[in-house]
Amino acid sequence: MKLLIEVCNKKTLSFISSDGVILPLEHYAVESTAFFSLDEIEQISLNYSGEIFVKINRNLWNQDIEKVRDILIQLNQMNITGILFYDLAILELKKELGLSIDLVWNQTHMVHNTRTCDYYYSKGVSYAILGKELTLEEIQTIIKNSKITSMVEVVSRPSIAFSKRKLLTNYGKDLGHKVSNDIVIQEKVSHKNIRVLENHDGTSFFLDMIMNGTSILSELYQVGCPYIIMKEYGLEDCFSELVLDTMNYIHDGCLDDTYVKKYKKLGDYTNFFFQKTIYRVK
């Protein structure tokens, strides 16, 4: 089992060690908090020994297509393991250009079943980041049964929605003054806190809680989960220590109970790992 990380501070990359990194591409990645230019990615690829995945997960517009074509060609020439994609234009462009670079199916809330993972695998997509709305049991089933190489986000402040609209700018206009481009809102009944971030591509929503999947790592390890993902955003104070401990834990076969005990400090929110979502309310 390998550990991939996504950082929210570029400096973190220089002193942290994991099996690989996810680098959100500037102007083409969303639901992230730190972005890398193509030049920066190239520099990192020259010096970094681990696997590098580049995230291009924005919905693309007609005007993006030619630029993305060029970007894919450039990335194909770098030492990049794969590209995380949301928009199917990327898969089409990869086919069209005959690129060898691997793709990662990363349609945030849609990667939810074995057969569709296998469908993408048959189209030349090697990896899939499984949806965060899956239970642990569903995750295990996909890992066991799908031909695709699964990746599971286990520790993060989960991204939960994305809008093209500038919702904080709009809100500020209604208030008659500027508001921060990073605010926390609270739903009145559930009292759930949601972090709202706006940039030039739109508005991202993150649950303002840490999804703590450290307790399921041993089960993922046992089922042969190829990759786990941890994200720094929201965990800035302890991320380097968490990554170091996790690297040791997984390379040790996930046998050290002290790891799980130690990271109970991240809280007991386990997302949907043990809780199914409902959809019929009658």
Place this chain on the structure above:
Amino acid sequence: MKKIELLSPAGDLERLKVTLLYGADAVYIGGEKYNLRANAHNFTFDEIREGCLFAHQLGKKVHLTLNIVFHDEDMDGVEDYIEKVVDCGIDAFIVSDPFLISYIKNHFPQVEVHLSTQNSTSNYKAIEFFEKEGVNRVVLARELSKDEIFEIIQKVSCDIEVFIHGAMCTCFSGRCALSNYVTNRDANRGGCAQVCRFSFDCEYEKDFTMALKDINMAEYIGDLIEIGVRSLKVEGRMRSLYYLATVIGTYREIIDLYYDHLLTSDKMKLFQERLDRVANRETSTHYFMKEADDTDQYYTGRVEVSNQDYLGQVIDYQDGFIQFYERNYFEVGDLVEVFTPEAEHISFVVEDLYNDKKESVSVARHPDSIYYIKLEGDYVIPEYSMIKIIKRGEK
């Protein structure tokens, strides 16, 4: 030029029939499984069969939504379900999962596959991918401008469908799990709790809200026709019969008048008033002519108006008596209008009102009860005509 399709939602068999009678060229419906309105009535196999028969007799079509985001457990039995609904006679599936696109095209090539807006398809290159998978039509993302839609149509060969009327999602369709995280209801499997219409506490002096105004593209139907859009979709499988009759009937008139070069600004003003009156939210054209901005949303929580215009649904008209189911209170002296599926609009003051026993009464105050209005004249007022209030206490 092939006439553009007007595509209506139909939450049940009665809505299917009414919207087709009011001028929809096709309807989209949900079966008892796999659609994004898990809590709607939805259609049984027998109802799907009856609906298809009814539509086909009128030379019209039925599309069936199969557009949830499937978990493994949902995949159990989906092939059997697809086979059954194909046997019922449906003309097209609306699908978001590409595995199912491929499955349907391989096993039932006679049935069209339409890519759901759930995929938020926003560029021509993504459509090229889906075309190669056999998709016949793409329902575009609702975040596109006129120019972008036009460029897509120029570059692809499949049909393009766009939303023209109804409620809008704040986030990209398929890219929102607010409902899952706030209410534990799965947005992408039909349980969306519409969290984007909630209001939220925050550090500023006023609640944070992000609820959108509805979309209303009536003014731009001509543009959509001219740029080559194939189908115009109305949102609202859970909307009332009256709402659907009004909206579909109005768009039918707009489309027909446009093709006949008879759509005047005066008529457009009348149509817009009709659509505004039945709406329970303000409307906007969102991204079509400009980047959506602060004018396209609400800032004070839920702003919804309960519409009391709908007075009754006609059962029959014989011997000068309109027989109808009452829907909202009205009384003798009110100015009302009957509108029919054939776009006839008959206004008159109610002078003689009778209950179900044909006893004279002065008010109709029992919703769902049968009443009669006397209206003599040479009118054709078929079943499913609607009665609405124009002005109370006119006499």
